[in-house]
Amino acid sequence: MxxxxxxxxxxxxxxxxxxxxxxxxxxxxxxxxxxxxxxxxxxxxxxxxxxxxxxxxxxxxxxxxxxxxxxxxxxxxxxxVVDTVSEEAPITYESGGFKTFLGFGDTPPAFYEELAYFTSSKRLDLxxxxxxxxxxxxxxxxxxxxxxxxxxxxxxxxxxxxxxxxxxxxxxxxxxxxxxxxxxxxxxxxxxxxxxxxxxxxxxxxTYWTALCLDICHAKPVTDSTAMHILNGTTQDEIGPCAGRFLPAVETENGPLQTSQWMTFIEQEVTEDSEVVGMALKKIKRQIKRAYPEALDNLKLERIFVAPIIAGxxxxxxxxxxxxxxxxxxxxxxxxxxxxxxxxxxxxxxxxxxxxxxxxxxxxxxxxxxxxxx
The missing domain is CATH 3.50.50.60 (FAD/NAD(P)-binding domain)
Known part of the structure; x- marks a missing residue:
């Protein structure tokens, strides 16, 4: 039986x-x-x-x-599990400088609800x-x-x-x-x-959304900021903004290194479309370089992966x-x-x-x- x-x-x-x-x-x-x-x-x-x-x-x-x-x-x-509560407003990069992110105005991305999760000014440190x-x-x-x-x-x-x-x-x-x-x-x-x-x-x-993620190990420390970054550039496109932040720099045997982690969302049905994925990754890198011109020089490692159907x-x-x-x-x-x-x-x-x-x-x-x- x-x-x-x-x-x-x-x-x-x-x-x-x-x-x-x-x-x-x-x-x-x-x-x-x-x-x-x-x-x-x-x-x-x-x-x-x-x-x-x-x-x-x-x-x-x-x-x-x-x-x-x-x-x-x-x-x-x-x-x-929870250590402390921190208050640090998300930031964006506009007109040559960093500013407090105040929202998307009249043009929110199609995956607004997924990205909004990352825009709270108060976070639980773990x-x-x-x-x-x-x-x-x-x-x-x-x-x-x-x-x-x-x-x-x-x-x-x-x-x-x-x-x-x-x-x-x-x-x-x-x-x-x-x-x-x-x-x-x-x-x-x-x-x-x-x-x-x-x-x-x-x-x-x-409609289901897949998270497209990019982890980067920078060759040297880029910033002391631990704020969430919401980056989108100056022109509207179908790809939309990304969220990301820098982890604290770490001293290694090869000198100080810093990791940053970034995420955007694409529709699940185009997850296998290499052109769409490639365009989204290029936009993430373009926005990082726009905000931090030397951040992508001589990268130690970058890691790309998808988290299928994270929403819907x-x-x-x-x-x-x-x-x-x-x-x-x-x-x-x-x-x-x-x-x-x-x-x-x-x-x-x-x-x-x-x-x-x-x-x-x-x-x-x-x-x-x-x-x-x-």
């Missing part, structure tokens, strides 16, 4: 790992299913000439919801970096990790998912399924009767408890369905799923209450 897991979690990025670590307080009968060779998703460690760092630009704006999200993470890890979050979360996971495992179909009986097909042939059964993958994939994965043809079409054709919710309709209405045991944990963006949205979506499952994460044991505490 086939083994039946209590929970099958699809996707081991920040959201999936947060849910996996939380549920591991309750049971070890969990399958964590990941298509890649390793967990962590986009929040993995990168080794650079200046030392280990995040896989691209990371930022947490200071807000009530950000504090809620990181409090959930601190309770889950039982360790301090005692623990996002790549360290995912490592610590994976260490707390107690179930079975299934790498190089792609879910290719959900199967239902009545109003419940009974099992999934993995890699086109293997079958995995569970009482509860939590999908923390790319929401667009649900158009293919969901059973025929789970959503309408119109909803499936929306999932396929909705597919207009999918979910129940109040984040399940597919026709499938009562399939929870959608994809971070892009959360109203909040980026790291904050990922953590809040994980917390919402845990609450929907009837649990609440606390840092220490508390007296039993209305909710189960894990």
């Amino acid at each position: 086939a083994h039946i897991y209590d929970y099958a979690i699809i996707g081991s990025g920040l959201t999936g790992l947060s849910i996996a670590a939380a549920l591991s307080r309750e049971t070890k009968n969990i399958a964590l299913i990941e298509g890649a060779d390793v967990p962590f998703g986009v929040n993995k460690k990168v080794n650079f000439p200046t030392g280990p760092m995040n896989n691209g630009l990371r930022f947490v704006p200071d807000s009530v919801l950000s504090e809620k999200a990181l409090r959930f993470l601190e309770n889950l890890l039982n360790t301090k 005692a623990m970096e996002p790549y360290e979050w995912t490592q610590a979360l994976f260490e707390k996971f107690q179930g079975e990790f299934m790498q190089r495992s792609y879910v290719t179909k959900f199967h239902q009986e009545g109003e419940k998912v009974t099992h999934v097909t993995i890699n086109g042939s293997k079958t995995l059964h569970a009482h509860n399924f939590i999908f923390a993958g790319t929401v667009k994939d649900l158009a293919i994965l969901l059973p025929d009767d789970a959503i309408s043809i119109r909803a499936r079409s929306k999932l396929s054709k909705n 919710n597919g207009d999918i309709k979910l129940s109040a408890n984040m399940t597919i209405p026709e499938l009562e045991n399939l929870w959608i944990a994809s971070s892009t369905v959360n109203e909040q963006k980026n790291l904050v949205g990922s953590l809040l979506q994980a917390e919402m799923i845990i609450a929907s499952l009837g649990f609440k994460v606390e840092a220490s044991e508390e007296a039993p209450g209305a909710e189960a505490t894990i």
